[in-house]
Amino acid sequence: MSEVIWGLGTSHVPSIGAAMDRGLVADPLWAPLFEGYAPAREWLAGRNPDVAILIYNDHANGVDLDITPTFGIGTADHYRVADEGFGRRRVPDVVGAPEMAFHLVQNLIDEGFDLTVFSELDVDHGFTVPLSVWTPDPGEAWPCPVIPVMVNVIRYPQPSAARCYALGQALGRAIASYDGVGTVGVLGTGGMSHQLAGARAGFVNPEFDHMFLDAVARDPEKLTALHRDDYIRLAGSEGIELIMWLVMRGALNPTVRTVHTAYHVPASNTAAGLALFDNRAG
Ligand code: DHB
Ligand code: FE
DSSP states (O other): OOOEEEEEEOOOOOHHHHHHHHOTTTTTTTTTHHHHHHHHHHHHTTOSEEEEEEEEEOSSSOOTTTTTOOOOEEOOSEEEEOOOOOBBBBSSOEEEEHHHHHHHHHHHHHOOOOOOEEEEEEEHHHHHHHHHOOOSOOOOOOOOEEEEEEEESSSOOOOOHHHHHHHHHOOOOOOOOOOOOSSEEEEEOOOOOOOOOSSTTTTHHHHHHHHHHHHHHOOOOHHHHHHHHHHHHHHHHTGGGGGGHHHHHSSSSOOOOEEEEEEEEEEETEEEEEEEEEEOOO
């Protein structure tokens, strides 16, 4: 019996990682963003789980664009940091948790979620930046083994928000039925509102983002009712990454305590958000 102890939703904007790697966190441009992270990092530092599950999307760095798994899971014992064209980030590679990952994928397939299984995978900024948001100074290794759960948000048609939430609920049941570890942290990543290209490049929607931050805590069903076209219209073509927060939320209890939220516009072209939930409060 394993227990999810916390859930963390966070943006994965690559320049957040670059700012950390280049020692710019105290720069006036970046300081407000990183100050917003501080209370969450402090709370998390005393609560390292045995395993983390990180819901993320690849940006055609680990998987070529000619293959688009709608949902995937990593069963490897090790994931390399991807080279996205300017060298690998100098952060630790990721240690996996193959035995637990096999348990999860068996249970998810039995529940009707036929995930693509990755026995080899390089992880890009969608993965490493959220790890850095959680753990700014990992030293030689991240705080625990991490299982990647991949969601297609970059090619139409993305999975529905309702399907993502249902996947999270099934994931929560699969975690609970695993005896091999004790505590689990779940990260939902991407967002918040942003659009990187096209006529609406630079689009952000703080009103939508604040609605999302409130509803993901207290009324996630409200967010599952939105169609993918609603996400793209209201949050931008890349803002649909937010559906990955719903996988994380589905894995938590119906009632959670919000430990901390942060919101900053812009990080690069994106509305950067963070929400940390204590899953032991219900
Ligand atoms: C940016 C945001 C993203 O989500 C991403 O994957 C790449 C770039 C940005 O705002 O620069
Ligand atoms: Fe992205």
